[in-house]
Amino acid sequence: MKHNNTITKAVAGALLALAATGTSAYAATNEELEKQLAVLQQTVEALKQQVQSQKVAVPENVATQDDVEGVRADLENFKYDESRQQERNTAKTFRDTTLFGAVQTRAQLQDHQDNAATLAGNGNPASNASNRSSTFDVPLALLGVRGNLYKDYVEGKNLDYQLSFTYGKRSDGTNNSDFNLADAFLRYNVLSTNGGLEASKLNVTFGQQLIPFGLEAQAPEELRPTINVANAPAFLGLFNRQVGVIVRGDVNPFVDYAANYRAPLVEYAFGVVNGNAQNKLDNNNSKDYLGRVALTLPVNYASWLRELKVGTSFYKGSANVKNAAGTAVLNNDGKSDRYGFDLYYNHAPYGATYEYFQGRTDVARANNTIGEAKGEGHTLTLFYTFGDQFFNSIKSVAKFDDWHPQSIQPFYRYDYYNPNKNAALPGFPKDTNAWTTQTLGVNWFFAQTTKLQIGLNHVNYDTETATKNDYNELQAQFQYGF
Amino acid sequence: MKKTLLSWFVALSAATTFLIQPITALAEDSPKEIRIGISSAGVGGKPKVGYSSVTTGHLRGVLEEEFKKDGIKVVWRLFPGAGPATNEAFSNGQVDFGWHGDLPAIVGRSTGLRHKVIFSAGRFGPFYVVVPADSKAKSLEDLKGQTISIFKGTALQLQLSRLLKRYNLKESDFRVISQDQFQSRTSLATGDIAAAITSPWTLEARGVAKRLIEIRDDKFLNAPLTFWVGEEFEKKYPHIVQRVTTALIKQAHWSSLEENRNEQYKLWAQSGVPYLDWKKDWDDYDLKERHSPLLDDHYVAAIKQGVVEAKEFKLIRKDVDVDSWIEPKYLNTALKELKLEGFWPELDAQGNRKDGKK
Numbered sequence: 001m002k003h004n005n006t007i008t009k010a011v012a013g014a015l016l017a018l019a020a021t022g023t024s025a026y027a028a029t030n031e032e033l034e035k036q037l038a039v040l041q042q043t044v045e046a047l048k049q050q051v052q053s054q055k056v057a058v059p060e061n062v063a064t065q066d067d068v069e070g071v072r073a074d075l076e077n078f079k080y081d082e083s084r085q086q087e088r089n090t091a092k093t094f095r096d097t098t099l100f101g102a103v104q105t106r107a108q109l110q111d112h113q114d115n116a117a118t119l120a121g122n123g124n125p126a127s128n129a130s131n132r133s134s135t136f137d138v139p140l141a142l143l144g145v146r147g148n149l150y151k152d153y154v155e156g157k158n159l160d161y162q163l164s165f166t167y168g169k170r171s172d173g174t175n176n177s178d179f180n181l182a183d184a185f186l187r188y189n190v191l192s193t194n195g196g197l198e199a200s201k202l203n204v205t206f207g208q209q210l211i212p213f214g215l216e217a218q219a220p221e222e223l224r225p226t227i228n229v230a231n232a233p234a235f236l237g238l239f240n241r242q243v244g245v246i247v248r249g250d251v252n253p254f255v256d257y258a259a260n261y262r263a264p265l266v267e268y269a270f271g272v273v274n275g276n277a278q279n280k281l282d283n284n285n286s287k288d289y290l291g292r293v294a295l296t297l298p299v300n301y302a303s304w305l306r307e308l309k310v311g312t313s314f315y316k317g318s319a320n321v322k323n324a325a326g327t328a329v330l331n332n333d334g335k336s337d338r339y340g341f342d343l344y345y346n347h348a349p350y351g352a353t354y355e356y357f358q359g360r361t362d363v364a365r366a367n368n369t370i371g372e373a374k375g376e377g378h379t380l381t382l383f384y385t386f387g388d389q390f391f392n393s394i395k396s397v398a399k400f401d402d403w404h405p406q407s408i409q410p411f412y413r414y415d416y417y418n419p420n421k422n423a424a425l426p427g428f429p430k431d432t433n434a435w436t437t438q439t440l441g442v443n444w445f446f447a448q449t450t451k452l453q454i455g456l457n458h459v460n461y462d463t464e465t466a467t468k469n470d471y472n473e474l475q476a477q478f479q480y481g482f
Numbered sequence: 483m484k485k486t487l488l489s490w491f492v493a494l495s496a497a498t499t500f501l502i503q504p505i506t507a508l509a510e511d512s513p514k515e516i517r518i519g520i521s522s523a524g525v526g527g528k529p530k531v532g533y534s535s536v537t538t539g540h541l542r543g544v545l546e547e548e549f550k551k552d553g554i555k556v557v558w559r560l561f562p563g564a565g566p567a568t569n570e571a572f573s574n575g576q577v578d579f580g581w582h583g584d585l586p587a588i589v590g591r592s593t594g595l596r597h598k599v600i601f602s603a604g605r606f607g608p609f610y611v612v613v614p615a616d617s618k619a620k621s622l623e624d625l626k627g628q629t630i631s632i633f634k635g636t637a638l639q640l641q642l643s644r645l646l647k648r649y650n651l652k653e654s655d656f657r658v659i660s661q662d663q664f665q666s667r668t669s670l671a672t673g674d675i676a677a678a679i680t681s682p683w684t685l686e687a688r689g690v691a692k693r694l695i696e697i698r699d700d701k702f703l704n705a706p707l708t709f710w711v712g713e714e715f716e717k718k719y720p721h722i723v724q725r726v727t728t729a730l731i732k733q734a735h736w737s738s739l740e741e742n743r744n745e746q747y748k749l750w751a752q753s754g755v756p757y758l759d760w761k762k763d764w765d766d767y768d769l770k771e772r773h774s775p776l777l778d779d780h781y782v783a784a785i786k787q788g789v790v791e792a793k794e795f796k797l798i799r800k801d802v803d804v805d806s807w808i809e810p811k812y813l814n815t816a817l818k819e820l821k822l823e824g825f826w827p828e829l830d831a832q833g834n835r836k837d838g839k840k
Contacts, residue, residue, distance in 0.1 A: 153669055153672065153674030153675070154629055154657075154674060154675070155657075156659070192659075194659045194660065194661065195657075195659055195660075196634045196658070196659060196660040197634065197635075197660070256589075256593055257566065257585070257586070257589045257634070257635040257639075257797055257798075258566065258569045258573075258586065258589040258590040258592070258593045258595065258635075259566050259567075259569045259570035259573060259590075260563070260566035260567075260570075260634075260635045261570075300593035300594065301569070301570065301573055301593065302573050302590075302593045302594040302595055303593075303594070348574055388574075388576060391570060391571060391574050391576060392563065392567065392570060393519075393559075393561050393563055393567035393568065393570040393571040393576065394559070394571060394576055396527075396561070396562055396563055396567070397529075397559050397560065397561060397562075398523035398524065398527045398528060398529035398530075398560040398561070398562055399527075399529055400528070400529060
């Protein structure tokens with residue numbers, strides 16, 4: 001624009017000069033006119049050159065039309081590639097979905113080959129099935145999806161879902177396995193989930209799910225701390241998923257903004273379920289009821305008493321009590337109650353958990369009367385963690401590569417279970433079936449979702465028999481998740 | 483077989499000891515590594531951040547250069563979880579130094595974290611309240627009853643409280659939710675929140691949001707940033723603290739020079755925040771004022787005011803004694819060694835230059 005003005009002025013000036021000389025044109029000779037024309041031509045040439053030079057002198061940091069076209073072409077190519085890949089190479093779902101899973105691969109060695117399968121209930125293969133002392137095993141393979149069916153951006157009252165399957169070995173002597181439904185539920189958050197740490201939580205879960213009893217029983221498979229699960233909750237059926245509706249929530253959370261630490265003063269859960277475990281209809285006309293309350297000490301994150309939690313749980317169950325022959329139901333509202341108390345302390349690097357379990361189960365005698373078996377168990381776990389794996393800040397630290405903090409966690413577990421402390425009943429002798437498992441182990445978290453667990457178990461029966469001998473067991477297990 | 487198990491047990495114990503050994507290796511006269519917590523991360527969780535002379539020091543590797551000859555490793559931990567994550571890491575002995583906004587540092591100190599403030603690491607700067615592009619709001623008043631997003635626990639929480647107080651409003655007049663910076667930008671773009679305190683530039687470039695409020699000259703809305711050292715580390719390695727301070731004050735000098743403004747923007751753009759955005763946020767500011775490391779009257783007054791506000795807004799339960807928290811000796815020594823006394827303008831408690839210049 002600036003040089004256009006200059007040209008206009010220059011040409012106008014030259015024309016005015018020409019016009020001025022034109023007033024005396026009569027007097028001018030042809031020679032003079034030619035001279036004036038030559039001057040005019042020179043002026044035009046000079047102006048042309050000036051314009052040319054000004055065009056070349058466009059500052060380098062100003063984008064040209066070509067530059068803009070180039071960027072646009074790149075952008076269009078990028079958009080095309082994105083939409084093409086989206087269409088051809090991306091798995092799609094209708095709703096927000098996260099695929100997740102966990103797998104365990106295990107090796108174990110026992111020093112007794114003649115024990116009965118009494119401990120098979122805790123997921124540990126019986127030692128004597130083929131007179132073996134060692135085996136490789138895949139105890140867990142779990143695959144699932146989770147996400148939300150409705151996302152409430154304003155208040156965070158989301159409707160979430162989870163669906164997962166686990167494989168189970170068949171016990172019919174074949175090499176086959178089944179893929180069984182594990183979790184199948186939807187969960188509605190009644191209270192806001194985005195109101196900040198100080199907001200209370202409340203959700204309702206409907207469907208098949210783990211039950212909120214104690215500590216270990218409600219932890220998903222991939223988060224359980226030891227290779228073998230605790231004996232008492234395993235034999236009292238507390239690891240079973242149940243079908244029903246359960247409400248979970250907390251009130252009066254204590255918040256330490258220093259570390260965004262949230263410690264709800266009271267956590268609670270209550271619900272009603274079939275009581276007939278997973279993938280089955282109810283087998284009687286009574287529902288089972290459960291509840292849990294836990295209190296966490298309201299202290300700052302920096303306090304030594306942080307994450308100190310005390311909880312108590314109950315499960316009021318009703319079961320069909322069959323006669324000794326198993327041919328008739330004597331009572332379809334038999335007792336199958338469970339009570340628990342737990343203590344949790346986790347102040348890295350130290351950690352401790354303790355759980356007490358009591359089970360009261362109706363059992364038929366040979367004369368078709370019914371007696372109560374009172375089972376009792378204690379599980380104490382102490383651990384110490386070397387490394388940074390369990391700090392939220394370190395886990396989420398900004399990084400370019402697949403770096404993840406490593407942790408090594410030696411632990412000791414004392415695990416006692418007595419199936420019956422009351423008078424003897426068929427299958428439930430008084431006290432003599434009790435045993436203790438002591439485990440010395442180490443968990444090595446060497447990648448973000450992978451750990452190697454090694455455990456040395458010593459199993460000690462209160463009363464040894466020909467098929468129940470004390471034994472030692474060495475286990476090694478990789479567990480990975482994705 | 484029992485013998486076999488015994489030998490397995492011995493092997494297990496030996497393996498555990500072997501695995502644990504490198505993690506628990508003890509420090510000697512000098513630390514094997516110096517760990518610095520930065521309460522921020524780049525776009526998408528990149529371990530690169532702009533904004534401060536300290537983070538420029540990270541991008542330029544000034545501490546790595548300083549400690550190369552001693553074989554001391556410098557570990558920078560950049561936390562997307564911002565200030566609260568730095569506090570969590572410090573509580574668990576995972577960082578020795580920290581770069582913090584005012585609120586997380588104050589809250590941390592009030593809950594018993596033992597550290598010493600050794601220099602100021604940035605101050606002032608623009609403040610934006612951003613709303614969706616189609617918002618009809620003309621003022622904060624128009625947003626009453628609607629959702630405002632901030633990252634609670636970070637300095638933004640105090641900034642919002644100060645802003646609301648300025649307009650005679652209260653947090654309870656709105657629904658204030660907690661989202662990190664990236665979540666709040668997404669929510670603004672989808673129109674699911676009414677406003678957020680965030681940088682407007684990338685959102686405006688996409689046409690999805692606009693500025694409702696822009697404040698560029700408030701001396702107390704953005705309180706000074708703080709660089710601190712853990713008391714235990716300071717007691718053990720005072721000579722290392724001095725070297726870290728001196729290297730970073732030298733960096734603050736580099737960052738404050740007008741001739742380095744453009745290069746610094748380019749370095750900061752490695753964080754994923756575009757070069758042009760840095761220009762828009764910084765071009766009209768005096769680099770010396772924004773990068774001043776001084777623990778002057780303005781720094782002290784702003785932090786003391788932050789303590790009072792944090793208490794008023796019920797973000798802390800215990801008081802913080804600011805005077806005993808500040809340890810200026812490392813900064814003073816560095817300024818003397820580097821002959822930088824008087825380089826940065828001292829500000830009075832109101833944020834005005836003591837030399838009278840504007």
